[in-house]
Amino acid sequence: MTAQTMLGKPLAAAVKEDLRARVAALAERGSVPALGTVVVGDDPGSLAYVRGKHRDCAEVGLASVQVRLPADVDPAELRERLLQLNEDPACTGYIVQLPLPAHLDESAVLELVHPDKDADGLHPTNLGRLVLGTAAPLPCTPAAVLELLRASDVELDGAEVCVIGRGTTVGRPMGLLLTRRSENATVTLCHTGTRDLAAHTRRADVVVAAAGVAGLVDADMVAEGSVLVGVGITRTEDGLVGDFHPSVLEKAALVAPVPGGVGPMTRAMLLRNVVELAERHPVAG
Numbered sequence: 001m002t003a004q005t006m007l008g009k010p011l012a013a014a015v016k017e018d019l020r021a022r023v024a025a026l027a028e029r030g031s032v033p034a035l036g037t038v039v040v041g042d043d044p045g046s047l048a049y050v051r052g053k054h055r056d057c058a059e060v061g062l063a064s065v066q067v068r069l070p071a072d073v074d075p076a077e078l079r080e081r082l083l084q085l086n087e088d089p090a091c092t093g094y095i096v097q098l099p100l101p102a103h104l105d106e107s108a109v110l111e112l113v114h115p116d117k118d119a120d121g122l123h124p125t126n127l128g129r130l131v132l133g134t135a136a137p138l139p140c141t142p143a144a145v146l147e148l149l150r151a152s153d154v155e156l157d158g159a160e161v162c163v164i165g166r167g168t169t170v171g172r173p174m175g176l177l178l179t180r181r182s183e184n185a186t187v188t189l190c191h192t193g194t195r196d197l198a199a200h201t202r203r204a205d206v207v208v209a210a211a212g213v214a215g216l217v218d219a220d221m222v223a224e225g226s227v228l229v230g231v232g233i234t235r236t237e238d239g240l241v242g243d244f245h246p247s248v249l250e251k252a253a254l255v256a257p258v259p260g261g262v263g264p265m266t267r268a269m270l271l272r273n274v275v276e277l278a279e280r281h282p283v284a285g
C-alpha cells in the first residue's frame, strides 16, 4: 500500500476563508478582534513562529499586538504585562509563546492568562472544561489533528487510537478530545515509560505521534492500512524530521506529514479560537 497524504495547507486555507467571513461579520457589529502574543527572550525559532501568527492574523482581518520581554524578565514584570492584557479591551485573546526561560514557572504563568482570553486553551480552567465536556477554547494542536482526521473522513467511532506523548499541549488533551462521546475513540496514551511501544502502535487504527523523537515509529511498528498523524518535529542537519520514519508510507493508508500536515492547521486553529472568543465576548473595537 502507498499512503495518501493529509495536507494541512489546503484545509487551513478553507478554515481561514470561513474565518474571514466571520471577522467581517464581527466588524459590522463594531468589533475588531485582536490576537496578542507574548514572547520572552529572543529565541529565533519562537520569533519566527510568532511572526507567522501575526501574518496569519492579517490574512483573515484580525488585528494583532506583540509584547516582547527580555529573557531575564522579572516574574513580577511578566505578571504585570499579562494582567494588562487581561484588562485591555483591544486584545480579544492572547498566547504566551512556549517554552519560557528556565527561571519562569510555566504553569504559574499560564494560570495568569484570563480564561476568557486564553487563545491557546491551556489555562487550567479551560483544560478543566475539556475534561468536563463544556464549551472552551481547545488546545490548537489536538484540535488541528481532529480537523485533519475529520476532513479525510477517518472513522473514529470505536477506533483504537494510540497517542504517543503525554504533554499538556498535545498528548494529554488529544486523549481527552478523542474520548469525548462525539468522537468515541478508544485511546491508549503512550509515553517514555511505556514498556513496549510497538505492541501499542501495531494494534492501532490511528497513531498520533507527538514524541519529538525523529523517526521513532517505523513501518515495522504500524498496521497495514493504518492512519498516521505526525505532530513531533525535530530540526536536523537534513531539515525538519517527524516522529514517523518515511518507511511507514509503504504500509499506512493515510499519513499527515511533517512538515505540511498538522503544523499549518495548528496555526489556523489559533485564529479560530480568537474569532470564537470574540463571538462569545464581543467588545467594541
Ligand SMILES: Nc1nc(=O)c2c([nH]1)NC[C@@H]1CN(c3ccc(C(=O)N[C@@H](CCC(=O)O)C(=O)O)cc3)C=[N+]21
Residues within 6 Å of the ligand: 049, 095, 096, 097, 098, 099, 120, 140, 141, 240, 258, 259, 260, 261, 262, 263, 264, 266, 267
Ligand atoms: N503558546 C504556544 N502555543 C503554541 O501553539 C506553540 C507554542 N507556544 N510554542 C511552540 C509550539 C510549536 N507550534 C507549531 C505550530 C505550527 C508549526 C508549523 O506550522 N509547522 C510547519 C513547518 C514550519 C517550519 O518550517 O518550521 C509544518 O509543520 O508544516 C510548527 C510548530 C506551536 N506551538
